[in-house]
Amino acid sequence: MKDRNFLDTVMEFEQQLESMQQQFSALKQFVAHMMEEHQTLQTENLHLRTRLEELLASEANTGKQAEELKKESVDIGEGYDNLARLYNEGFHVCHVHFGSSRKGEDCLFCLSFLNKQNG
Numbered sequence: 565m566k567d568r569n570f571l572d573t574v575m576e577f578e579q580q581l582e583s584m585q586q587q588f589s590a591l592k593q594f595v596a597h598m599m600e601e602h603q604t605l606q607t608e609n610l611h612l613r614t615r616l617e618e619l620l621a622s623e624a625n626t627g628k629q630a631e632e633l634k635k636e637s638v639d640i641g642e643g644y645d646n647l648a649r650l651y652n653e654g655f656h657v658c659h660v661h662f663g664s665s666r667k668g669e670d671c672l673f674c675l676s677f678l679n680k681q682n683g
């Protein structure tokens with residue numbers, strides 16, 4: 565190997581190392597960011613769980629739960645009727661095409677959505 569070639573090779577290698585170092589540092593930043601986000605989500609999840617348990621406990625105690633549920637099912641019933649009517653009038657009620665015309669065709673998204681609402 566000639567001197568000139570050798571020097572070129574060494575410099576090229578150095579550039580590759582630098583580039584890899586940059587990539588590695590970006591990767592480290594990414595991992596740090598993900599860990600931070602993971603921590604935040606875990607904390608939030610724990611907080612929500614605690615809150616949910618508090619709510620369930622307090623509602624069970626006051627007997628309010630049954631009342632709320634009754635009210636909610638009435639609301640859902642009305643909402644369902646409106647959506648079913650809209651669907652029967654020929655419009656999509658699914659998230660995918662909501663509000664657009666079905667052009668006379670049945671839509672599986674709509675039907676499964678309505679099924680869920682009714683059940």
Ligand SMILES: [Zn+2]
Nearest residue numbers: 656658671674
């Ligand atoms: Zn649809």
